[in-house]
Amino acid sequence: MHTRNLRCMHDAPQDVLTDAYPEEEFWQDLLKVTGGQTTEHMARRAIRESSICRDWMRKHGVRFQPSLSGTLHLSRTNAFFMGGGKALVNAYYLSAEKLGLEIRYNAPVERIELSIRMNSGRTEFVAAHLKSGERIEAKSCVLACGGFESNRDWLREAWGQNALGEWPTDNFAIRGTRFNMGVLLKDLMAQGADLIGDPTQAHMVAIDARAPLYDGGICTRVDCVSLGIMVNRNAQRFYDEGEDFWPKRYAIWGRLVAQQPGQVGHCIIDAKAVGRFMPPVFKGAKADTLEELARQLGLSEAEFLKTVHDYNAACRVGTFDHSVLDDCHTENLTPAKTHWALPIDTAPFYGYTLKPGVTFTYLGLEVDETTAVRFGGTESPNLFAAGEIMAGNVLGKGYTAGVGMTIGTAFGRIAGVEAARSAIEYGASLEGSAA
Amino acid sequence: MSTAMLNQLIQDAAQLVDASEHEVARQMQICNACRYCEGFCAVFPAMTRRLDFAQHDVHYLANLCHNCGACLHACQYAPPHEFAVNVPRAMAQVRVKTYQDFAWPQAFAGAYKRNGLVLCLCMAFGLALFFLLAAGFKQALWHAPSLGGAGGNFYAVFPHSLMAGVFGTVFGFAALALTLGVKRFWATQVFKQYRPQSELQSARGAIKLIVNKDAFQEATQSALSLQYLGGGHGDGCHNEDERWTKLRRVFHHFTFYGFMLCFAATSVATVYHYAFVWIAPYGYASLPKWLGITGGIGLLIGPAGLFWLKTKRHPLHGDAAQNAMDYGFIALLFSVSLTGLALMLWRDSSAMAFLLCIHLGCVMALFMTIPYGKMAHGFYRCAALLKFAIEKRQPNNLNLSAD
Numbered sequence: 128m129h130t131r132n133l134r135c136m137h138d139a140p141q142d143v144l145t146d147a148y149p150e151e152e153f154w155q156d157l158l159k160v161t162g163g164q165t166t167e168h169m170a171r172r173a174i175r176e177s178s179i180c181r182d183w184m185r186k187h188g189v190r191f192q193p194s195l196s197g198t199l200h201l202s203r204t205n206a207f208f209m210g211g212g213k214a215l216v217n218a219y220y221l222s223a224e225k226l227g228l229e230i231r232y233n234a235p236v237e238r239i240e241l242s243i244r245m246n247s248g249r250t251e252f253v254a255a256h257l258k259s260g261e262r263i264e265a266k267s268c269v270l271a272c273g274g275f276e277s278n279r280d281w282l283r284e285a286w287g288q289n290a291l292g293e294w295p296t297d298n299f300a301i302r303g304t305r306f307n308m309g310v311l312l313k314d315l316m317a318q319g320a321d322l323i324g325d326p327t328q329a330h331m332v333a334i335d336a337r338a339p340l341y342d343g344g345i346c347t348r349v350d351c352v353s354l355g356i357m358v359n360r361n362a363q364r365f366y367d368e369g370e371d372f373w374p375k376r377y378a379i380w381g382r383l384v385a386q387q388p389g390q391v392g393h394c395i396i397d398a399k400a401v402g403r404f405m406p407p408v409f410k411g412a413k414a415d416t417l418e419e420l421a422r423q424l425g426l427s428e429a430e431f432l433k434t435v436h437d438y439n440a441a442c443r444v445g446t447f448d449h450s451v452l453d454d455c456h457t458e459n460l461t462p463a464k465t466h467w468a469l470p471i472d473t474a475p476f477y478g479y480t481l482k483p484g485v486t487f488t489y490l491g492l493e494v495d496e497t498t499a500v501r502f503g504g505t506e507s508p509n510l511f512a513a514g515e516i517m518a519g520n521v522l523g524k525g526y527t528a529g530v531g532m533t534i535g536t537a538f539g540r541i542a543g544v545e546a547a548r549s550a551i552e553y554g555a556s557l558e559g560s561a562a
Numbered sequence: 563m564s565t566a567m568l569n570q571l572i573q574d575a576a577q578l579v580d581a582s583e584h585e586v587a588r589q590m591q592i593c594n595a596c597r598y599c600e601g602f603c604a605v606f607p608a609m610t611r612r613l614d615f616a617q618h619d620v621h622y623l624a625n626l627c628h629n630c631g632a633c634l635h636a637c638q639y640a641p642p643h644e645f646a647v648n649v650p651r652a653m654a655q656v657r658v659k660t661y662q663d664f665a666w667p668q669a670f671a672g673a674y675k676r677n678g679l680v681l682c683l684c685m686a687f688g689l690a691l692f693f694l695l696a697a698g699f700k701q702a703l704w705h706a707p708s709l710g711g712a713g714g715n716f717y718a719v720f721p722h723s724l725m726a727g728v729f730g731t732v733f734g735f736a737a738l739a740l741t742l743g744v745k746r747f748w749a750t751q752v753f754k755q756y757r758p759q760s761e762l763q764s765a766r767g768a769i770k771l772i773v774n775k776d777a778f779q780e781a782t783q784s785a786l787s788l789q790y791l792g793g794g795h796g797d798g799c800h801n802e803d804e805r806w807t808k809l810r811r812v813f814h815h816f817t818f819y820g821f822m823l824c825f826a827a828t829s830v831a832t833v834y835h836y837a838f839v840w841i842a843p844y845g846y847a848s849l850p851k852w853l854g855i856t857g858g859i860g861l862l863i864g865p866a867g868l869f870w871l872k873t874k875r876h877p878l879h880g881d882a883a884q885n886a887m888d889y890g891f892i893a894l895l896f897s898v899s900l901t902g903l904a905l906m907l908w909r910d911s912s913a914m915a916f917l918l919c920i921h922l923g924c925v926m927a928l929f930m931t932i933p934y935g936k937m938a939h940g941f942y943r944c945a946a947l948l949k950f951a952i953e954k955r956q957p958n959n960l961n962l963s964a965d
Contacts, residue, residue: 209601210632214632221805
């Protein structure tokens, strides 16, 4: 729902997409961000599908717009849909209604009924059990549900306690709906479905600490990390803020902050950065001196001043240019800031307190290219999975903007086609064997 | 520093932002951090040129908003989300406030709050009654055709000079009041917006901006085509739900162009009367008649359609407190057209004078409510569109896209 674009392969400029973004480049980008924790044939399938799915999206009422202001760097790789994810979902639902589909609202599914087929031993879908007690039988089924990020207990269980005795996930905000409890993922796990991914891996962003516990969406992010420094509760820096372009790095900071004491990070900028980044939804702390800023942020003044001083002294300022990996960097500083390193010396100073915000978790059902759910290595003939519940097949860790929608759209379409095929073929074979 | 600018600065400091303006500023802060809706209309691109939303920015954005509903239905922060973002409603609430704040004369500003359907219709009825009494007093009410000889002579009921004088004066006042109101609105916009820290632009610079031909053309086109009821993709805007519809735009076109054709009919007839001494009534093949009939039909279809759509409108759209004003305006436009066409059809009957009085009552009620009613939206909207067209041709001081 909070999504806004999908990453698309294309070999030549296409309506809202500039230049070209060939399969290999897309794959290499994905390989880099996931650190190899991806499944190549699944990833390539999604990438290829991404080059042809937009006409289909348009046919079902989705409209695209040129890259949003502040996102021009994405105009080559990412297609933005007008109005974002809710508009997209509205369009799909209207289109589905027009096709005569019945849509049940407020009808959460609690359990999937499976059975082992006699002759093949394959696990097949039989019926979905609704929370209301209703049982819906079908010839095939697509599980299109999210991760388990809204399930506090599960998050706690996955992350455990840190060395300080804290339960880090208690300080996580969930950027999307509060309803992604992972009910069906847990149900399928219990029934022996094959899993993929690490339960602590997720798309996780450092967001404003004042963000609501659920559904804060995109507007709670703070985009000035690469323009300043990030310090933890002890006023210490902990990672290279200028490692790479922000769009390529924003999704690592949630995890980085999660690993800090108290799960907080303070992003510090000075007046030079104002107007150079997307305006955050909440105003930051603002002070005319660094001492005052430290007080406002609840940091030790002495530690904070030392950190800023050390950083400022280490800055080797060349030609600042936020649009390239410029030559402003630090020397003899750990951790280094490798680009866009300008001293923090111009009042007023600003500070934004950040906490981890989980977009979605990566633990999911292991599927094959048809998205068929597997049980003990054998795929189900009629149970498929799409969306975040299977995104872990492509994303083992890391993220690159818009790839979640690529996976969702590509495998959503595949799952739909396969489920229909299965309903026809497998349903027919069932009838045949019954006769 | 010129006196005008000094006064502006003093006014800036003195102006207190009220709750509805504060609400727009709050929502814009959220939208500016999200920007998913940028492609829908002009409001969001205008928003992205700003980091803070001062009162004049809020006034500008509010009048740029066409209440199409696209951003509301797309919004992930719309109610029941705790951020409770409803841009069309927040904008509508400020919009009516700008009409009041800039109203000329200022003493009449309160009229916007008291404008309503019942009031408009009562006024039309009351004025019609007044005309009826006047005509009755002249004993012309049921005898007009015979007095006219050829039949259907309105001037036997009321002399041309009397009607032209009275209606011309009231209409002239309406046009003047709205023009002066918009002028006051414009004055708060032009000077402030182009006053970057580095260079203070002179009043002359601002005037130069106004006459930029491209900008003027673009704004005119946006207004005449109702571009921003198209949703950015041309599929239309919202009415009762998340489906797109072109009907709102179509019915508004019927209304606006119908009104303009009627206006043209009257103008042509005035020229005929005074320049050529061709005295009404004119034949069915004449230009005033042709314009009037076409316009009149448009002015029946348009308001009826808008009324119908409005009754079905999604409850979260716009500001329900203004419904009465909107309905009043729509109802008056419809009655003017209906009674005008009836008058034309039964001009030769004995009911002519009666119909004439009713028609004049409706027209007078419309003219009298124009400066302090829904009609204001067109004037302020055009000004906002012009500013948008000017502004987008200015270099953007922000450099957010280099991240």
